[in-house]
Amino acid sequence: MRGTASALPASKSIANRVLIMKALAKSESALHNLSDANDTQLMLRLVNSPETEIDVEDAGTTMRFLTAYFSITNQKKILTGTARMKERPIGILVNALRSLGVDIAYLEKDGYPPIRINGFSSQKTNAISIRGDVSSQFISALMMVAPVLPQGLTLTLEGKIGSRPYIEMTASLMRHFGTTAEFAGNTISIKPQTYRAAEFTVESDWSGASYWFSFVALAKEADVVLPRLSLQSLQGDRAIADMTALGVKAELVNGELRLTKASGAKEISWDFTHCPDLAQTVAVICAAKGIKGNFTGLESLRIKETDRIAALQNELRKIGADLREDDSTHWTLLPSTKLPSSASFQTYKDHRMAMAFAPLATLMNVEIENPSVVRKSYPRFWDDVRSFGFQIEVR
């Protein structure tokens, strides 16, 4: 396969942060290359929405970031989402906001959306301890609103910290918009500060790029170009480029990232604590390429768009691979010894299930149920797949 993944979207994680900072700066910032991903389009529409009821659909960052934003800017809102969003925890963030003095109520189940923000009059504390091992999005959400709190905020992160590059991405983007978050050990200190307007261009999405690493890893021959991607990125998912053991070489050529084949390994170890969104991509590559995987850091996958561990286990079985849970922190991926000639994969309303299993089409006939799930992060994914010569029949 040879060509350019020209519809690769911009990072939704970066876009959703800069949209919050632009709103907090209360002045015009020129933001370029905002993602056409549904998660970003939702944020764009909802952050300034005059409506009381805010439906974030299945967008985790949109839910968590807007909860903090509407709370601290004292906007009375109801935040709700899909049935799955109502199963994704928000209690840690709500507890933190309540201790700051925000009045928030749960409308269905304690600890989960939907929630109602009733108001925020005065700041009750400037120091909060918060668990770091459930979702970094709670931490990023609090960091972004902290500069506009009258007393600022010191966050002490407790226990294991997961998805740390996303926290660092938040701090780095805050700097771009004129505020600082000092990260020392497990403490983040943010003084009262004013966000300033700034111009900003969003880079391509490394999580979306990972599916092209997978196509290249599985194809017999490949030369794939990924536009607007650099190896120096704020995104932790750039880690996929370091794992040449998967059989992919990534190099910067004329300002674009070029992927070609490299010799792979027979066994790899990977800790996904800081790049959980790569887990499905890597699991499928290993399963199809005969690579044994020793995986850790998969815990947070259970509370994402679906229980991604269960979803992977079910779907990998269809190609003769097994994701075995050794104990609560270690998994072994036993690859397939013989791929079937065709299989039909469920997506569980999870964009990453669709995109992670699609590259198997280099080796077998693949049917993907509900392919439009990709709209969450990579709406034109199937156009890119088609542009590499894959025939897609829509039923």
Ligand SMILES: O=C(O)C1=C[C@@H](OP(=O)(O)O)[C@@H](O)[C@H](O)C1
């Ligand atoms: O902050 C972000 O933009 C994100 C953080 C990660 O979530 P967790 O912090 O819940 O692991 C990641 O999985 C998600 O896709 C985007």
Ligand SMILES: C=C(OP(=O)(O)O)C(=O)O
């Ligand atoms: C987990 C994801 O997103 P979110 O948590 O923002 O819904 C994702 O895009 O893989």
